[in-house]
Amino acid sequence: MVSTQTLKASDLASSGRGERGVKSLVFMTLLWLSLVIAILFLMTLITNILLEGFARLTPALFTEYPASDPDRAGARPAILGSIWVIATTAVLTIPLGVAAAIHLEEFADKKRWHNRFIELNVQNLAAVPSIVYGLLALAFLSAIGVQDKNIVIGGAFALSLLILPVIIIATREAIRSVPEEIRQGSLALGASQWQTVWRNVLPSAVPGIATGSILALSRAIGEAAPLLLLGALVFVSFDPNGLLSGFSTMPIQIFNWTGRPQEGFHELAAATSIVLLVLLVVMNGIAIYIRNHFQTRW
């Protein structure tokens, strides 16, 4: 039977509780305010750096070496050093982190206490302050008898420890987002578990892994603390040229220049910050692009 009851025009009218009610309005305003404050601070910071450093954003910044005269100084070794360290970190961390995540997610028996213990600790390690990893790297390098600890491989080692948990967690998320039906479909065709992971799960997870790794590396590229502990050089007058080469990085150079009394060095620090920021924006942009264009939608 069809209902013959009809609505009065007023039945659907606003009762003051809905989306346009006073309470909702106040709440929305508060939310917007929080957002505005956050954006405002960021904008102030960026504007400040741009105003201060823009004049120094010259080719000399990329070609010159640190000097006692700000007008002749540049950040070339720091920029190259950052690239060297980050590239080495990526090579060290990504295979290890992905392998660890695959083991934890696909092969480890989650009922065993030691596997659960490892899982818990990976989560915790992601929250450990970066300077602790610097200490650990320092201790490790001393233990194996390395004299000069400020070398590319040493810095990369410290940063690898720092972002390894982040990459493991990101990879596990990516692997977990591959539906169980896909694994079952593969196994039901007579594929081994290893083939299933290697040929089916992992390719589907690559965009997530790439995104997570890039974001982790962009965290590492901005770190100064662990590298300072290793005795990072601030006055490098040569290009790093290998894993055992001494190096400086952009954050260290910025840190050093900011501490100098001359105004010229502050401007150089701001200019280097711009370079670092642009690099970070580009890296995050790549991560977002990969996520949006290559992720499988199940």
Place this chain on the structure above:
Amino acid sequence: MTTQDLRDDEPEALHELAIELERKARARSIPDVPVGVMSCKDVDVYYGKFRAVTGVNLEFGRNEITALIGPSGCGKSTLLRSLNRMNDLVDGARVDGDVLFMGEDIYRKGVDPIEVRRRIGMVFQKPNPFPKSIYDNIAYGPRVTGMKVDSMDDLVEEALTKAVLWDEVKDKLKQSAFGLSGGQQQRLCIARTIAVKPDVILMDEPCSALDPIATMRIEDLMQELRQDYTIVIVTHNMQQAARVADRTAFFTALADKGTGDRTGVLVEFGRTTQIFEDPRDQRTEDYISGRFG
């Protein structure tokens, strides 16, 4: 149904009649006792301490379609998954008794579950194509199992043709399988299973996620596949069992009087015509006539 019931504008009715006639013809052609490719001897399936299925004896006849029907929780899907060791993937799953495949117990020590699953394929409830091209979906099985293949192109075409999908996809083999409709995806999954040349195909409610037209096409396909393969299908849809299956096994859940634990048992197994027209067990009759379940 007779031909008088048919009008020109009822192609589906015509289709139903064709299936009905085919089924009758087939009922005459299958042997009284199934010539088994696979069989279960006193099979119990456990999940940890919980006994999901108890004491099943079944024979799956060569080139026959056997339907497993019964109310929810009667263990029919559990039993199906223990037929190709897919249950191994569930923590605590264990099988007692013998699941014989061509005379060999597939749970015997030293049997490789990977080889078992290649010989005994499975099609799932929800179509689960891989996030790859249509071509690579089909080629995946032969590649991972290291099949000796003269021409992968021919093999892909053959599998798609057998699954009655070739004409629809032959111009877009390199496109993602995700672009296909649900029914096409399920036929792709069947083609993928055929590509590794199994002996038995297990189907776990293969049409439950599909619309009636797609369901009809899969059912037609099953009749085709029956020529070459032994098929076991779990279905919630009794009409489907009546339409496609040569033999039907009816399961139900029994509650233990002491503990109250429920376990699945096989109630009756026979020709589909006999199960639906002349059930011997009262419970089968009640279920078939819609009085429970």
